[in-house]
Amino acid sequence: MERSLRARPAVRDALEPKAGRDTVRRHNLSLVLRAVRESGEITRAGVSARVGLTRAAISSLVEQLLDGGFLSESGKSFSGQAGRPGTVLKVARTGLAGLGVEINVDYVAVCVVDLAGTDRVRLVEYLDNRGAPPGRVLRRAAHIAARAMSSAAEQELSPAGAALALPGLVSAGTVRQAPNLGWTRTAAEEPFAAALAALRPGLPVLPVRSENEANLAALAELWFGGLGGIRTFLQLTGEIGIGGALVLNGELLRGAHGFAGEIGHVSAVPDGPGCRCGGRGCLELYAGQSALLRAARIDDPNGATAVAELERRARAGDRPALAGLETAGVMLGRVLSGAVNLFDPAAVVLGGIYRPLAPWLIPPAAAVLGTGVVSGLWPASGSRLRASSPAADAARGAAALVVQDVLGDPLAYTARAAAG
């Protein structure tokens, strides 16, 4: 029964209040800031009703958030509401922001998101990172990030931190393994932070965190995508490799070591050809970007234009392209059937290159799911297998993760917001 004991925090008896007026205020600042962010526009009275604190408490908290530059206020009033008309609060569109940097096999995407969650700057460079020394790739990414920060500064936005989205097993600032980049036990956060600092002499060093890119793409789908109320889902991100992320009740499922979701190396054909990972018949061999392009006989080294060409050919009815997509769809269906039986998600989202290719991948995958999932768990309608939202990608998810840190404890960022 230790489970329950550890899971619940001790609610201290009123005999012993003490501990943490500061903590409570910090928490409440975050509560108010997030309530305003969720509402878009809201009066102080609205915030009070929403978070269940008194008007007096709200006014004091709002004042501090306005001073800190987290909120802005406009004279607009609501006549339809009870009580005297108030001014309207919004999350500030200038000041602190989040910087997201996705380093993938054939591109680097940088994104700056403001506190409201809006994409404000986006810079993508297509380049071949396969086999390049990690240090060079990270310096290049820092260069792109610095350029995006210059654009952000012109919009009076100043990132509070950066998050790196990386296509591999990421843990404690290090890429344990990113086979498609050719990285093994590679430190990522520190070299990136140092390279970025070198490009911005005299400016404060940005805190940098890192995360698996599929996980960040799934968070972006959760926060910005079209899932409606769905908060338990499985997301596949097709790239050179295939990333997977499991979201359970709105939280990333990371597993015991933080490496959950390695769906690209689940076997689709147990006695199939050997994969670099040591396994046999891995999904990636049939449904990864290289396999799809090879089947369609496209050998453009630029991934983005190659995938666009694949989509064009599929639309035109090109047989090799369609055959490759059919095979990939079947293999996706096989592996997803197992994953759905195990994890029971409310939806499966196909992102990355699978988004434009979904019209050809979903029908064969859905047919396999229809027979492969224990009956009743997966209605034949197939509406639960869907393409990701175009608004949701790993770079935006990374930037939003930084914004989430700020929203979660604005006090920790107050000096920077006021300075910025």
Next chain:
Amino acid sequence: MERSLRARPAVRDALEPKAGRDTVRRHNLSLVLRAVRESGEITRAGVSARVGLTRAAISSLVEQLLDGGFLSESGKSFSGQAGRPGTVLKVARTGLAGLGVEINVDYVAVCVVDLAGTDRVRLVEYLDNRGAPPGRVLRRAAHIAARAMSSAAEQELSPAGAALALPGLVSAGTVRQAPNLGWTRTAAEEPFAAALAALRPGLPVLPVRSENEANLAALAELWFGGLGGIRTFLQLTGEIGIGGALVLNGELLRGAHGFAGEIGHVSAVPDGPGCRCGGRGCLELYAGQSALLRAARIDDPNGATAVAELERRARAGDRPALAGLETAGVMLGRVLSGAVNLFDPAAVVLGGIYRPLAPWLIPPAAAVLGTGVVSGLWPASGSRLRASSPAADAARGAAALVVQDVLGDPLAYTARAAAG
């Protein structure tokens, strides 16, 4: 960012305390009771140090728990501790208990567990429930449960409720599907409760809940097994079917509809023979009890003696038995490789009939895991694939679930404990 807002409860400002002195006391009663249960024996001072409430608060809470019959007190004192020696508190060994009833394909197991988590009564009847009308099976189970309750009463134990462990998809008191029992959309809780009430005229009707048996076996492993500090694991329970349960940080992962863990119908051979479930080459067709017995040419209809015979033959080097176990081990390895890539558990536990058969299943399964799991995630040592503890089974997990309810809110059971 709604995620965070919903995830955290509102910490109300000290300007507005009110709400929930009762709730706090209820919670603290549970906190103290669980602290005593975890410690085995502890003084009031020890409880105070452990849960972080004042001595005065603890004394008042302990008094109420002693009055309610949840705790007992002995004169034994600790001279080694600071302060005056106190009497020692323990969880009561009489009074409220949990009743667990596992209804499986070829047996019914009933277990009564006291508040300390100790198995106090166990009654198992081997019978063939396949194809029998559900009503008759549930009445039979109630009969066995009533007999176990009589034994419990002789030990002055009175179940606070019952939990049914069922081999299928269980949701809201109904078995949606239990293919190996032949049940579809079958109400279980209510008919069982009614049958039990009919056997105990004049006594209060026992509240009954139900849960998938593999989930309960996994909870039993977590609470009573030999996992040490491991709290994220995957458990397979081999029976006629194969149950699967995922435990994440000590909590069952239920998925979007409560049906997660259906590992028996994950395909091990994508183009293999058809399974009753509609899929192809499901794990159950190679590693279920029927497949293992068929391969060994054992046709004893009694599952328990048949599995014992299989174990005997394997030990004696019988070729058909060993070949069947080898195949089952390989297929388990295939499906587990996918599950480990997806879920990243710290251990995989093999329970049910796999426990005695583990010496023959684990080596081939571990070999497949060694190449099928993305490198680094699954050390070749293989110590992370292990047999379940003999102390952990679904019936005990079911009984412990009821005990957990009592420990979680003792006040709700106070009258019954005192009366019992």
